[in-house]
Amino acid sequence: MNEVQPRLRPVLYNLGAFQTAPVAITSAGRSYLLAANESPLGPLPSVAAAIAAAIGRINRYPDGEVTTLTGDIARWLGTSPERVVVGAGSVAAIQMLFEAVCDPDTEAIYAWRSFEAYPVLAKLAGMRPVAVPLRDERHDLNAMAAAVTPQTRLIIVCNPNNPTGTVVLRGELEEFLDQVPPDCLVLFDEAYREYVRDTSVPDALTLAAGRPNVVVVRTFSKAFGLAGLRIGYLVAHPAVAAEVRKTRLPYSVSHLAQVAAASSLRAEEELLARVERTVKERERVRRALLDLGWSIPESEANFVWLRLNGESADFATTCTVNGLNVRVVPGEGVRVSIGDPGANDTFLEVAAAYQRHR
Numbered sequence: 001m002n003e004v005q006p007r008l009r010p011v012l013y014n015l016g017a018f019q020t021a022p023v024a025i026t027s028a029g030r031s032y033l034l035a036a037n038e039s040p041l042g043p044l045p046s047v048a049a050a051i052a053a054a055i056g057r058i059n060r061y062p063d064g065e066v067t068t069l070t071g072d073i074a075r076w077l078g079t080s081p082e083r084v085v086v087g088a089g090s091v092a093a094i095q096m097l098f099e100a101v102c103d104p105d106t107e108a109i110y111a112w113r114s115f116e117a118y119p120v121l122a123k124l125a126g127m128r129p130v131a132v133p134l135r136d137e138r139h140d141l142n143a144m145a146a147a148v149t150p151q152t153r154l155i156i157v158c159n160p161n162n163p164t165g166t167v168v169l170r171g172e173l174e175e176f177l178d179q180v181p182p183d184c185l186v187l188f189d190e191a192y193r194e195y196v197r198d199t200s201v202p203d204a205l206t207l208a209a210g211r212p213n214v215v216v217v218r219t220f221s222k223a224f225g226l227a228g229l230r231i232g233y234l235v236a237h238p239a240v241a242a243e244v245r246k247t248r249l250p251y252s253v254s255h256l257a258q259v260a261a262a263s264s265l266r267a268e269e270e271l272l273a274r275v276e277r278t279v280k281e282r283e284r285v286r287r288a289l290l291d292l293g294w295s296i297p298e299s300e301a302n303f304v305w306l307r308l309n310g311e312s313a314d315f316a317t318t319c320t321v322n323g324l325n326v327r328v329v330p331g332e333g334v335r336v337s338i339g340d341p342g343a344n345d346t347f348l349e350v351a352a353a354y355q356r357h358r
């Protein structure tokens with residue numbers, strides 16, 4: 001092989017492709033999808049009907065400006081449409097924000113371990129990724145503030161944090177924001193906002209008041225059950241939102257996604273009732289794990305985090321053998337989504353059996 005290789009960006013060679021493991025199924029054909037923090041339930045009839053009715057238009061391009069839905073989201077949040085930018089999934093919205101700040105020789109700070117998309121997006125954007133280790137499974141906001149340099153353009157706070165489920169609270173966040181230079185954006189990733197029950201966790205939109213550098217990103221993928229349609233949004237100061245909007249790929253947010261999201265906002269009550277059941281299951285699962293002797297950080301999201309360190313891969317294999325699809329972070333831990341009660345029971349049985357043989 002002495003062919004000349006086309007020259008690509010060196011950063012790509014060190015970037016793992018985003019991979020999802022093959023779906024585990026038992027010999028009896030059982031499979032539980034607890035690896036991606038999805039809603040365990042399919043679409044509400046009203047949302048499914050809205051999508052079905054919209055199919056007749058898929059020969060046409062969608063509304064590239066996402067006008068109607070942007071207005072709907074703004075009204076629902078009690079803010080103005082100038083602040084709202086819709087993307088093809090919140091990851092796309094985050095990528096748009098990276099595109100908006102990524103001049104050469106700039107840095108993005110985030111906690112680690114956190115959402116695996118952050119380092120990838122930073123590197124793709126040509127930014128220097130600065131990963132600040134968690135402390136007791138939580139964001140170390142003091143260390144993150146101390147990591148800021150004149151090159152820092154973006155700081156990400158994932159609250160609740162994926163994969164640990166832990167949160168940072170209003171007081172410490174306000175203190176943190178007061179330390180960050182006002183020309184540096186702070187992104188709050190609130191993908192799991194709807195599952196938060198701790199009232200000391202602020203709605204980051206309230207932190208944005210009087211702070212033009214605060215951006216909040218949320219998604220329809222989790223609590224709203226639209227992961228497969230790819231739709232999310234960010235909320236920013238109008239001057240920031242106007243520039244971020246320019247980075248959106250033309251027509252990237254599909255018509256079906258726009259219609260489904262609008263319909264989901266109208267079905268908010270039913271969807272939040274589902275979320276409430278998941279929250280109850282989360283507490284049941286965590287309590288059962290604690291009773292079994294596991295140490296599990298409090299989770300304000302729709303998953304639990306098992307810090308297994310060197311045992312992580314072994315436990316994940318045990319799960320897989322039992323048809324449980326979970327997320328393993330090799331050498332660190334295993335993240336298990338809260339599913340329907342039957343799936344959660346199966347997981348608890350596997351966790352109990354594993355614990356007995358440890």
Ligand SMILES: *Cc1c(COP(=O)(O)O)cnc(C)c1O
Pocket residue numbers: 037088089090091092115158162189191218219220221222227230231232
């Ligand atoms: C699941 C998740 C998202 C959602 O991504 P989408 O692109 O909206 O599906 C965003 N941020 C975090 C931290 C997540 O865990």
